[in-house]
Amino acid sequence: MHSMVTNRRAFLAACAAFGLVPGLTRAASLSRDIWLAANVAPGRQYALGAFDADGNKVFEVDLPERGHGIALSPDGRTAAAVARRPGTSVAVIDVASGQAIHWLEAPEGRHFHGHGLFSPDGKVLFTSENDYQESVGIIGLWDATDNYTRLGEMSSHGIEPHDIKLMPDGRTLAVANGGIITHPDHGRTRLNLDAMESSLVYMDSRDGRLLEKRILPAALRLLSMRHFDIAPDGTIAMGMQHQTNTEMPPIVALHRRGEDLRLLDLPPDIKDMVHNYCGSVAFSPDGSVFAASCPQGSVVTLWRTTDSAFLGTVAIKDGCGIAPGIKGRQLIMTSGRQGVWRWSPDGAQALKGEYVGSRAWDNHAVRLG
């Protein structure tokens, strides 16, 4: 009895020292929906945080550099947190224990661009990468069944791949190529604005074959497609950024396979606020609504999928991360000024948990469950 108590105390002490939630709490938490997002605490402490529907902490894993996107395995057991570009690390996290179990390092000559994706069978992790010698986009392949050894790579059929997601058919990859050349020797300096070409590419996840490629009209050459989400019917909603402030083009677009990109304009008063910058896009669980965040204007814009009607905005300070809510038309919205909100057509409500209010949340959020 005595030793059980002592062990339990030592266990709790160890948990406290490592900032872990004891197992029982976590086992319970896994039966409900959780959201994952990169964050920062005061003093530049970067982490990948998981929170529940009330905004309480499920787990948190420290990261050596600022995080960005998160890939979830189909069985929900593994999350891969990819460093923000031009990052060199991916933390592979065991969701049940809330611990990093592998650290992937970008191969020589490559760096990550903040996003990854698991194959539908969970066996392969794809990461969007830059080959900075040749300045071409790469999709890296890692073997999730063998300690994440590097399997090889495929072309992203464009420059600077960012977001990468799976189409509802379960084998087509959609890739947003931002179109801007950078090199680690020059940090994030954009080296080819005179010849930028951003593209939305559909490719076969099994052999890398190009299936369809969409580029923007020449007049909108300085628009960069980087982040998107896919509705259950395969519609892609795209968020873009324009590389100058001398004009104000559309920064949101829709696409369906085989059609042209459809650019969606914001109302003029909103356009004036957003500094040509869309940070993140997500559909509601039922796909009927999508949100496109504009952190520079501290607004999240809302759109109806069927007729692409602009529905309005939600004011969220430095609001950038968006993820599907629990059901229907619900969405989760995170703030770079701390805090997370749950939006439904009835309005936006702050999650009450102390945890989400004590972290500044990074660009992207994902739902698990």
Add this chain to the structure above:
Amino acid sequence: MRLPLLVLMGLALASPAMAAPDYAPWLIKTAQGPILNGYKSFQSSAARLEQSVQSFCTAPDAAGLDTVKAGFVDTLAAWQKVQWVSYGPVEAFHRGQRMQFWPDKKNAGDRQMLALIKDRKADALEAHRIPFASVAIQGLPAMEMLLFADSQADKVLANADETAFRCQLLAGISNNLHRVGGELVTEWEKPGGAVDILGKIKDGNTPYTDDRQAASQMFNALHGELSAIAEVKLSYAMGANAEEARPSRAESWRAKQSAANIRHNLESLRDVFVGTGPLLASLGKPDQADKLLKATDEALASLSQLKAPLEVEMTSPDGWKRLTTLKTKVKAVAQILETDIANTLELQVGFNALDGD
């Protein structure tokens, strides 16, 4: 006859406030002044520290060790002056974490340094190996532990073997501080370096869309330092009251430099705030610069009111109150930045608003 004149005057007075902020001079002056000079000062302090370690290790004695300790305190102070600079070359290759792995809430630095000492792995910090060592044992906190920890400080001069072993570690870390300090100076100063980039954003092909984005980055770095002072350097260590205060959570508790660190932080921010005056004046708000400086001076004044080292103050009810006052004053500076100054400069405090990803 007089009315139109008044109207014209009103317009003339109003127009500067309507102009878009011209951030470039502010960016360039801050880069050339507080930032570059700050890194140069860090580099030269670290060079002297490395030299003092070499002298001590050639002929070890108590006086030489005191010189090393003093050199450490100088180098720490110089780092605190640039600690707010969270962007640019310090971000690359984890340079910032290598100079100071902080906050270290899980005590990785202590654990890893103790393991290294236990295994007598002095070569782990040699020049060609140290880049591969954990960032937690490469920089200032690791050196502070060797020089000031109760369990370690006496061992530096304990016997010839121990001194030789400690000297290897101290030489490795001080050389690393000096070398990375040099890299930071070079990366800011060289043609095409960070200073140059901030001066030619309008020409294109820089990491920034426009001057506003770079200004936003700098503005957020300044605000971030204030919140780090309030939330981590003070709140995190202070706990809910004097009884629950945890001095070992203070930033440089072993060398008793935590309060000095805050003073260097605030003084370096003050330098940048002084340089913000012309920009605020050009936007019709010269009074806001005064307000910001006054608030900063009040924070510095409340820091001078401390009666003992911060690590000691937090454990007495009166000292804890004085630290609470300091925290309130620091937050007041942050508040002016995020309201008045942010509005005038058309910037916002944020995390995602900074750049395109």
